[in-house]
Amino acid sequence: MRDVGFFRSWLRAMAASVDREAAWLTELDSPIGDADHGSNLQRGFAAVLAAWEEDPPTAPGDALRSAGRTLISTVGGASGPLYGTLLRRAGKELGEATEVTDSQLREALFAGVTAVAQLGGAAPGEKTMLDALVPAVAALSTSYQAAARAAEEGALATVPMLARKGRASYLGERSIGHQDPGATSSALLFRTLADTAAGAS
Ligand code: ADP
Ligand code: MG
Numbered sequence: 001m002r003d004v005g006f007f008r009s010w011l012r013a014m015a016a017s018v019d020r021e022a023a024w025l026t027e028l029d030s031p032i033g034d035a036d037h038g039s040n041l042q043r044g045f046a047a048v049l050a051a052w053e054e055d056p057p058t059a060p061g062d063a064l065r066s067a068g069r070t071l072i073s074t075v076g077g078a079s080g081p082l083y084g085t086l087l088r089r090a091g092k093e094l095g096e097a098t099e100v101t102d103s104q105l106r107e108a109l110f111a112g113v114t115a116v117a118q119l120g121g122a123a124p125g126e127k128t129m130l131d132a133l134v135p136a137v138a139a140l141s142t143s144y145q146a147a148a149r150a151a152e153e154g155a156l157a158t159v160p161m162l163a164r165k166g167r168a169s170y171l172g173e174r175s176i177g178h179q180d181p182g183a184t185s186s187a188l189l190f191r192t193l194a195d196t197a198a199g200a201s
Pocket of ligand 1: 119165166
């Protein structure tokens with residue numbers, strides 16, 4: 001069973017990972033975007049931790065919903081509402097339970113990723129975060145490690161893709177040959193989930 005402490009550890013690890021990789025995420029967002037993905041997520045996840053200091057979450061669903069709200073209100077870019085929706089929707093699925101099972105978490109993340117696809121109108125193959133998120137949630141039924149690896153492979157697989165959604169799509173053919181920043185940060189989200197699960201179990 002996963003309690004609120006697990007979710008706090010996960011998103012604390014995500015905030016630290018985004019801090020470490022911010023320069024790289026921003027570099028990936030330079031040729032096919034506006035060079036702010038790293039700073040957007042750094043600001044967003046730092047705000048998540050700050051909001052939790054003020055008002056500690058009491059349950060898994062509460063932690064994810066509050067993190068999602070904070071991302072939506074603090075990240076100006078496309079990625080804020082998209083990650084915010086993922087976490088809010090997953091949090092809604094988890095309800096008020098003080099402990100959740102791995103299969104409940106898997107279902108919740110699946111619902112969250114479906115909500116991201118609805119909000120952004122994107123599908124896998126269009127060079128977005130969904131190219132990491134969709135294979136990751138599919139692999140969650142195997143293990144957290146498998147999900148992290150699927151997300152990392154999905155992020156790498158965006159390199160030859162033509163962007164069809166978001167800022168990168170304005171470049172058309174010139175978007176080919178670059179790794180998508182959002183897919184890359186989604187791989188960090190699933191890597192930190194796997195690391196947290198490995199540490200906790
Ligand atoms: P912005 O593009 O507004 O500057 P960010 O740089 O923070 O926002 O995030 C860019 C990332 O957002 C992209 O790399 C892509 O993965 C993701 N993204 C953009 N638009 C969409 C969309 N419609 N659906 C899914 N993901 C998207
Ligand atoms: Mg950007």
